[in-house]
Amino acid sequence: MDRREFIKKTAAIGIGAGLLFLPKGLRGAAGAAAQEYPDLVALRGGLPEAMFDTGIKKIGGIGRFVRKGQTVVIKPNMSWDVSPGNPANTSPALVAQIARHCRDAGAKRVVILDHSIEYWENSRKSSGIGEAAEGVGAIYAPAEKEGYYQKVPVGGARLKETSIHESLLECDVLISAPVLKHHGGAGVSISAKNLMGCVWNRREYHSQGLQQCISDFLRVRKPDLNVVDAYRVITRNGPRGGSPSDVADLGSLIISPDVVAADTAASMMLGRKQGEIEHIRLAAEIGLGRMDLANLKIERITL
Amino acid sequence: MAKSSTRPRVYKAVAAARLCVALGVLALFVFAYLSGSGGGNRLLALLMKSQFTSVLYGHGVASIAVAAAVFSSLLAGRVFCSVICPMGSLQEAFWRISRRLGTGAGGRVRPWRARYAVTLAACVGIILSIPQLALVVDPISLFGRGMTAVRALRDGHAPSFTLLVSAPFAVILLISLFRGRRFCDWCPAGISLGLLSSFAPLGMRISAGCTSCGLCEKKCPTGCVDSKEKEIDGRRCVLCLSCADCPGGFIGFGVRGASKSGQIGRRYFLSSAGSKAAALLFGALYATGANIRHLFRGRGGRALRETGEDSSRAYDGPPLPILPPGGRNVGHYSSRCSGCQACVAACPVKILKASGRLRPSLDYTEDYCQYSCVECGRVCPTGAISSLDVEKKRRTRVALSNLSLNRCVVTAKGQACGACAEVCPTRALRMIPFENAPGLTIPAFDEPYCIGCGACLVVCPARPVAFSLTAVRRQSETPGIRPTDYDEGLPRLPETDDFPF
Numbered sequence: 001m002d003r004r005e006f007i008k009k010t011a012a013i014g015i016g017a018g019l020l021f022l023p024k025g026l027r028g029a030a031g032a033a034a035q036e037y038p039d040l041v042a043l044r045g046g047l048p049e050a051m052f053d054t055g056i057k058k059i060g061g062i063g064r065f066v067r068k069g070q071t072v073v074i075k076p077n078m079s080w081d082v083s084p085g086n087p088a089n090t091s092p093a094l095v096a097q098i099a100r101h102c103r104d105a106g107a108k109r110v111v112i113l114d115h116s117i118e119y120w121e122n123s124r125k126s127s128g129i130g131e132a133a134e135g136v137g138a139i140y141a142p143a144e145k146e147g148y149y150q151k152v153p154v155g156g157a158r159l160k161e162t163s164i165h166e167s168l169l170e171c172d173v174l175i176s177a178p179v180l181k182h183h184g185g186a187g188v189s190i191s192a193k194n195l196m197g198c199v200w201n202r203r204e205y206h207s208q209g210l211q212q213c214i215s216d217f218l219r220v221r222k223p224d225l226n227v228v229d230a231y232r233v234i235t236r237n238g239p240r241g242g243s244p245s246d247v248a249d250l251g252s253l254i255i256s257p258d259v260v261a262a263d264t265a266a267s268m269m270l271g272r273k274q275g276e277i278e279h280i281r282l283a284a285e286i287g288l289g290r291m292d293l294a295n296l297k298i299e300r301i302t303l
Numbered sequence: 304m305a306k307s308s309t310r311p312r313v314y315k316a317v318a319a320a321r322l323c324v325a326l327g328v329l330a331l332f333v334f335a336y337l338s339g340s341g342g343g344n345r346l347l348a349l350l351m352k353s354q355f356t357s358v359l360y361g362h363g364v365a366s367i368a369v370a371a372a373v374f375s376s377l378l379a380g381r382v383f384c385s386v387i388c389p390m391g392s393l394q395e396a397f398w399r400i401s402r403r404l405g406t407g408a409g410g411r412v413r414p415w416r417a418r419y420a421v422t423l424a425a426c427v428g429i430i431l432s433i434p435q436l437a438l439v440v441d442p443i444s445l446f447g448r449g450m451t452a453v454r455a456l457r458d459g460h461a462p463s464f465t466l467l468v469s470a471p472f473a474v475i476l477l478i479s480l481f482r483g484r485r486f487c488d489w490c491p492a493g494i495s496l497g498l499l500s501s502f503a504p505l506g507m508r509i510s511a512g513c514t515s516c517g518l519c520e521k522k523c524p525t526g527c528v529d530s531k532e533k534e535i536d537g538r539r540c541v542l543c544l545s546c547a548d549c550p551g552g553f554i555g556f557g558v559r560g561a562s563k564s565g566q567i568g569r570r571y572f573l574s575s576a577g578s579k580a581a582a583l584l585f586g587a588l589y590a591t592g593a594n595i596r597h598l599f600r601g602r603g604g605r606a607l608r609e610t611g612e613d614s615s616r617a618y619d620g621p622p623l624p625i626l627p628p629g630g631r632n633v634g635h636y637s638s639r640c641s642g643c644q645a646c647v648a649a650c651p652v653k654i655l656k657a658s659g660r661l662r663p664s665l666d667y668t669e670d671y672c673q674y675s676c677v678e679c680g681r682v683c684p685t686g687a688i689s690s691l692d693v694e695k696k697r698r699t700r701v702a703l704s705n706l707s708l709n710r711c712v713v714t715a716k717g718q719a720c721g722a723c724a725e726v727c728p729t730r731a732l733r734m735i736p737f738e739n740a741p742g743l744t745i746p747a748f749d750e751p752y753c754i755g756c757g758a759c760l761v762v763c764p765a766r767p768v769a770f771s772l773t774a775v776r777r778q779s780e781t782p783g784i785r786p787t788d789y790d791e792g793l794p795r796l797p798e799t800d801d802f803p804f
Contacts, residue, residue, distance in 0.1 A: 185721020
């Protein structure tokens with residue numbers, strides 16, 4: 001057996017072994033078409049991380065979205081220099097739990113990304129997400145310099161091009177993990193609004209039309225999975241909040257591969273009507289997702 | 304004879320050790336100024352305490368740094384200049400490298416007497432509230448401005464103004480390449496300490512037997528050795544011991560004044576007597592300049608306080624610089640700031656910039672003052688920027704915002720925005736329903752809660768920007784975060800135990 005042959009055989013055995021022992025995710029994916037997964041899972045009555053464990057299983061397991069060797073970007077809200085007591089940022093435990101599931105599914109790299117609004121090092125510390133992410137072997141992406149962003153065409157109604165974080169260009173899977181909250185300008189901030197933290201120039205959105213630009217961005221990259229943290233939510237003075245009276249305990253979590261469905265359902269939990277939030281409606285109108293919740297398969301779970 | 308053979312070796316070892324310490328301190332300074340990290344800032348705060356000129360600006364006459372600099376000078380010469388001053392060490396490092404490469408030369412230097420006039424002018428300037436000259440020639444301030452320029456060049460955006468104010472630093476280093484520690488002759492701190500060291504009983508001396516071979520002159524970074532006259536100018540010597548590497552072992556450290564054949568030279572005596580008198584004047588003057596002024600001017604803010612108007616509000620005068628939080632008022636700030644640029648180096652968002660008055664002020668063109676950040680006050684060695692705790696800083700108003708609603712993109716373009724209210728840390732800005740267009744919200748501004756952090760101005764997408772910021776004459780305390788005890792027309796949360804969909 002010469003060297004080349006040896007390498008070939010080893011590789012073949014490796015692939016064979018891989019097929020035998022690791023196809024859980026693949027099997028799940030293959031069965032996805034046959035088995036009817038719900039379009040959206042809504043949970044209540046547990047901690048965010050426990051609800052995620054249950055919910056992700058119901059929707060087909062993380063393996064339905066993340067394959068072995070893939071690179072995953074998780075995009076939480078972590079722009080604010082506030083401690084987890086003020087839910088302006090996503091729960092660090094939830095972000096860590098999502099990252100852990102991705103690692104367990106064999107993801108090569110799990111990147112946590114947000115172009116922080118307040119000074120990144122302070123937000124990283126205060127949010128607790130930096131520490132939590134690194135605890136499960138995820139990478140906290142540097143995002144404070146323009147050099148990390150690359151210009152891409154958007155072709156939206158308003159947003160023609162924008163600079164997005166390089167990790168978004170390289171990743172196989174994008175998981176949007178926002179926290180549900182009120183937003184003074186956009187009405188609500190959920191999954192679609194959350195993705196504004198992937199671009200360098202936020203001011204561009206505001207000057208060209210915030211609502212339209214939020215939905216335009218989904219043309220560049222739609223999240224493969226949306227996990228909405230609705231455990232403790234800011235109901236007014238969003239998106240930063242500040243006083244305890246701004247916060248309500250909803251104790252919920254919403255999981256859906258459809259960003260429009262997830263945002264619609266979550267906005268209704270803040271008392272908004274279906275189609276009331278302009279950027280969600282705009283996204284639905286150009287076919288980036290569905291907001292007709294009545295026609296979707298929704299699983300409601302109370303732990 | 305045994306003595307003369309071992310001593311040069313001891314001198315060599317001490318000289319090497321001294322150079323290591325000096326370069327080590329210099330390296331720490333360079334790191335602290337360029338790092339911008341939390342750890343770097345802690346180090347910078349610590350290092351700045353060693354710079355006695357900065358401490359003096361903060362009226363800290365009775366401080367360890369001042370006592371150590373004065374005492375060591377009175378005892379043995381310019382020890383401070385030898386190992387503590389980064390500006391001195393940097394010149395010497397440049398010169399030593401250049402000499403290795405064959406471009407730098409040694410040799411005796413006789414600096415102009417005019418240098419005393421510069422120091423005198425700087426001292427008088429401080430007392431008369433025109434400290435610009437002192438800020439230009441202060442060694443740590445020169446170094447700080449130089450480091451600021453180096454950092455700006457490294458980060459790829461160096462405004463011409465930063466480069467301009469650091470030009471003296473560049474010139475000094477260029478000269479040092481060829482002629483050694485030339486700035487040290489003109490440095491007011493060095494001159495003051497040098498004059499004090501006229502009293503020093505200890506120092507470098509040339510003993511009898513010297514053949515005036517001139518080797519020591521060539522090795523001296525300060526140019527203070529006169530091998531022909533067999534004299535060493537103790538007011539300029541930094542005790543580097545390079546000259547003690549004398550082939551005949553005729554130069555050493557010991558009791559001074561006993562030059563040549565053990566007699567006090569006429570020249571030395573004259574200069575010594577004259578400088579002793581001058582030392583009392585200059586040394587004391589520089590050491591107390593800022594403090595004398597302080598005594599005359601109260602805390603500097605008296606003139607402002609006496610106007611009787613609410614000075615925490617904006618006013619219609621010539622534009623004032625926006626002082627960093629803790630800078631109180633222009634009087635307080637300018638009577639203490641030594642222009643060392645430590646705060647500029649420490650600011651994580653780089654909005655503290657050297658202004659035309661050489662004292663840093665806030666510049667909101669690129670970023671805004673971070674709500675929970677107190678780094679500038681923590682590194683300031685003089686107290687020009689008081690070290691505020693985070694809670695106090697969050698309530699300190701440095702400027703006042705003004706909203707021009709007609710420019711806002713919501714009213715002008717009919718688009719949703721809310722960028723200002725989003726970033727406003729005290730919720731002085733909030734979004735309220737826009738009556739002209741249902742579904743849209745416009746900003747509403749509650750002035751009493753504004754701390755002037757500049758966030759609204761920086762994020763505003765309107766052109767021209769819908770906000771303008773005016774410095775307040777005196778920094779004051781605000782009530783903190785605006786409480787929300789009213790309904791802003793938001794929908795109620797669904798009253799259900801189940802999901803509303």
